[in-house]
Amino acid sequence: MIPDALPCPFCGGAATVEDEPWVFGVRIARGLCLDCGAHGKEVQFRPGPDDGARDEAHYAAACAWNTRA
Ligand SMILES: [Zn+2]
Known part of the structure; x- marks a missing residue:
């Protein structure tokens, strides 16, 4: 599943x-x-016709957000 976005690293x-x-x-x-x-x-x-591409992108975006210093 798509991970929840962690709190903002700045504020x-x-x-x-x-x-x-x-x-x-x-x-x-x-x-x-x-x-x-x-x-x-x-x-x-x-x-695409289903939410696969969207879910994949959201997953990648959430991981990128969550792994920032
Ligand atoms: Zn913030």
Whole structure:
């Protein structure tokens, strides 16, 4: 499953993984702090007929966020 995003390494605020439209049908997923707006590594993905690509991107984005110093 997709790991929960750990609290923000900068301000300690709650964080989440969101995705938003990018270009040409591609979306980007990234960890995002709800308090200070800091965000982690952006993971591009192309949504498919099921949620597989989305889940994979969210997983990668959550791991990137959670492993930052
Ligand atoms: Zn923060």
